[in-house]
Amino acid sequence: MTSPHWFGIRHHGPGCARSLCRAFEALQPDCVLIEGPPEAEGLLAMALHEAMRPPVALLSYCPDEPQWAVYHPFAVFSPEWQALRWAVRAGVPIRFIDLPVAHGLAIEKARRDAMQAEARAAAAAEEPEAGAASPADAPALSPVVDAGPNDTHPEDTHPVDTDPADIDPAASSPASVATGDPLDWLAHAAGYADGEAWWNHMVEERGDGEELFAAIDEAMTLLRAEWEAEPPRARDVDEAQREAWREAHMRQCVRAAQKEGHQRIAVVCGAWHLRGLKSETTAKADSALLKGLPKLKVQTTWVPWTHRHLARASGYGAGIESPGWYEHLWNSHDSPRPRAIGWLARIARLMRERELDCSSAHLIEAARLADTLAALRQRPAPGLDELHEAARTVLTLGDDSVLHFIHDALVVGDQLGSVPPDVPTVPLQRDVEQAQKSLRLKPEALQKTLDLDLRNANDLARSHLLHRLNLLEVPWGSLSKVGRSARGTFHEVWTLQWQPEFQLLLIEASQWGQTVAQAATARVAERCAQVQTLAELSKLVDQVLLADLEAAVAVTTQALEDRAARTGDAQQLLAALPALANVYRYGNVRQTDASMVGHVLDGLIVRAAIGLPLACSAVDDAAAEGLRQHLLAAHAAIGLRDGEAQTAEWQRALSQLASQTSAHKLLQGVATRLLLDAGAWSAEQVATALSLHLSAGAEPTEAAAWLDGFLNRNAVVLLHDAQVWRLVDDWLASLSDEHFIRVLPLVRRTFSAFEAGERRDLGQRASQGVRVAAPVAAEADWDEARAMLPLPLLRQLLGVNA
Structure with a gap:
């Protein structure tokens, strides 16, 4: 043969x-x-x-x-x-x-x-010992x-x-x-x-x-x-x-x-x-x-x-160090000298695009240095090492930060290949490719930013596609920012970067459906059975609404309602409120029907309000700090709901918490401050509570915890309420040396959370004497007719109907 x-x-x-x-x-x-x-x-x-x-x-x-x-x-x-x-x-x-x-x-x-x-x-053969891994931990x-x-x-x-x-x-x-x-x-x-x-x-x-x-x-x-x-x-x-x-x-x-x-x-x-x-x-x-x-x-x-x-x-087993350089070698054919000059020219173009200095004289000197290095090393022509050293010495003057983007853009490169449209694919891949084509969303290996205006039909459809792919765990886009300040401003800012492995993820996801909408809906239904907490379920409701999956919304809201009916964990109920409140408040602004989550949100608010006082009782400092975050987020969420009955129910719970002796003092202080800000408690009621908790007979660490919660990392009430200032000052002045040393770290931690400008204003006021009353602003002479003039434009910008 x-x-x-x-x-x-x-x-x-x-x-x-x-x-x-x-x-x-x-x-x-x-x-x-x-x-x-x-x-x-x-x-x-x-x-x-x-x-x-x-x-x-x-x-x-x-x-x-x-x-x-x-x-x-x-x-x-x-x-x-x-x-x-x-x-x-x-x-x-x-x-x-x-x-x-x-x-x-x-x-x-x-x-x-x-x-x-x-x-x-x-x-299984080893007997579990204290701290030892069990078979489930393998x-x-x-x-x-x-x-x-x-x-x-x-x-x-x-x-x-x-x-x-x-x-x-x-x-x-x-x-x-x-x-x-x-x-x-x-x-x-x-x-x-x-x-x-x-x-x-x-x-x-x-x-x-x-x-x-x-x-x-x-x-x-x-x-x-x-x-x-x-x-x-x-x-x-x-x-x-x-x-x-x-x-x-x-x-x-x-x-x-x-x-x-x-x-x-x-x-x-x-x-x-x-x-x-x-x-x-x-x-x-x-x-x-x-x-x-x-x-x-x-x-x-x-x-x-x-x-x-x-x-x-x-991590590729047969990976090479410099794919971009190898492609340059292939395209340069058999011309070593033009190959080196062409590489330096590409570096120069890259630098000039970034407004970095790179003149023809720089290129001439870099080429000469690369040739000299090659001759010293007895090589017929400069290779990547010689060109790299020449560029580092002459073009970047030793600045490694410039070399990093040269390496990423040229030595490795960001080129993404393409395949014929008739290659074998699963139906889900075809649906994604058709959507990319119709929405003019070209997959690219280079990371780019996409700012979507959701009032535009094409941009809204792009948003739906990206959210659906995220539900399928195909993270082509990550939502880096929503609007300029809030979710209701019609803008989504995405960071897009296509990865080759997404093709395999789409093949895996095809088990749930032949189109993106079908597959995402089926995947959401499966996740509803796997999710362990109400907070995760409420976030899932938000995600499916943003993805415009009507059938999936029904599934997730039903799962959320069923899970809420079976749980008595107030902390889970509190954690579930923010995402649902966002859906309820901004759903119509984003052209999604969020009305079906309204009754679920109201039910959760009632259950959370009933369980709040008990959840805040007999907890340690670490648990109280965690509850503080949930409490503040839930309060903001109920404010978004803006329902009279729900707000009243919540404020009753806060009043009970503020007056409850078994509750943690930090949480009592937070509840008191929220009631003051909402106008549910009068200044006299708050002064009475403050006087009680900061009295000479109060245990100093508990008093400091209450004060931390009441100030709530915001110095406004101290700066503008002379009575509160006087009570805090009297409490601090009444402490013995021993008690002051015990309470100082807690109070210092509270004041360190204030903004630098607030701490400066507090220092200025303290230097003027504690009995100086805060200046009272003169009553403004408002022209109500003129004040109403900007409202139509503001409603249009914020998407709020009259």
Whole structure:
């Protein structure tokens, strides 16, 4: 049989890709075998579609369990991408020969299930001790496989699926490898700091044609032989077994192509596999090794990808340091000098867009410095390191903050690929894509801000879509700000950034419906059964109203009403009020029907008012501080409700709390202040309460707690009420030295919460003497007719009907 032509490459290497294209033109292979998922072979013809623009990825997932999935990314400079495009264009047979994803995912699933079973068994075997974790506390293993057990990727310049950090440095051989990357052996011998720099210079920044692959073959075969001859390292046994399965399957595919009579077979694979694929293992032995592997049902499609997700910093197993630079290398072809000048010009353009100084003289000096550095290092042309150092020295004058955005925008890049509209997708994905098109919301990898005016029909529909996707846990947009000051100003400000993994999230969400509205409604119904607190349910009501899901509103309000009827926890009732009050007050302003939550809100207010005095009794300081926050938020919410009966019921509860001796003093003080601000208690009633709680016979710490609650972190009542000022001053003056020392930290904490201007005004008033009455403002001479003139405009701006 004819011996195949071996092309060992680095995944996502522009030098490998350029050399591969030249080698293919010389060889003219009649069959191309590529390390990749065999399930995707039916989709490979789409590589030539005009709408297919890398970076893209093959997404393979289990339709019954979408959380089990794997991505196989491709950039325009990926050798596999160029190989499959060449084969499709030439019309020669092309096959992906890696271990099928159906087996890879099943193996990974079985492994994780076994690990979870072992963890549960080990936890159950141990008797729980004080502070020990119970079986329920055992860490769960996530079933999501981000970069996948089956890759088109993981051996940048190191073994397949082996991270350098997983290799024991002490077990590494020749005086070399502190990082665990076997390519460091060659790099150090050649005088380079690490294998990455050596590989970039020797391979990726060149394009030598087929001769390059003969050198890679020899180097990697010998390197792997040395590596495997070393004493056992801290390598994962499961990974080694998976590598053996993969190479056995690839050998079987090569044999099948040879039996079909192909004469010029091109095998494109990760360079580390070359020794394994060229081994003398028999077909029978490979068949026995692969026999009985588990299998899952798998579907595959194309999805857009980004340069940021190709970067090693993203956690991608075959990630590269500089996707943007590699794309620049690919687009620059064979011109080292123009390549360097073009890179510096892109940096200059980026700086000028940010109004940073960068003249032609800067560029000339930077180019000269990069050339000089390359000459000193005996390199034919500047690489990324030389250009980076030149830019840092000349263009940014050592300012690392500028280098950060250059790295993000150019070295990594923010490019988002695209796929043809007719790639296989689930109906939910189609619905999202149609909505994006009709609403002119283009998914972009770059983060951007979107300010929506909800009086505009298109902007309102955009808001509904983004809120629905958030309910489906597809966080394309995050609501960074609502209006300029309040929720009723018709504005929503979103931060948008599309991530490739959202495609998988949409596939997972398709179990709930075929459209975004259907899926979000079904997901909300499921969440209603899972939510544990009334506060979460009330927030969910708010979310579904903002998403304009009428059916979901009915479900959530019914769940909220049922849960409220069964709970006697006043703290939960208080926490549920703010979100519902916002819905009730601003629902109509945002063109949503919030009337159905009105009776639920009123019922919660009554229940919260009944339970409030009891909830505030016999609590410690920490619990009282938590209740203070809930109490203030609930009071504001009832103010939004603005119902006469509800307000009266709430104020009765506050009066009972303020007069109740068993309640915590902090909460009594808060209740008294709220009653004073609302006008429910007269100044005489408040003065009596203040005199009682700050009397000489009152325990100082309790008096300080009451004062903290009464002042409520707002100094206005002290500044403008002479009677309150006098009572507080008399109380402080009456304290003994011992009691003053005890109460000082509490009072200081209270006053430290005031604004700096308020503390300054208090100091000025204290310096004038305690008996100085606050100035009484002269009665204003109002012209009521003139005061009414701005009201129509204010109603229009705030969306309030007359």
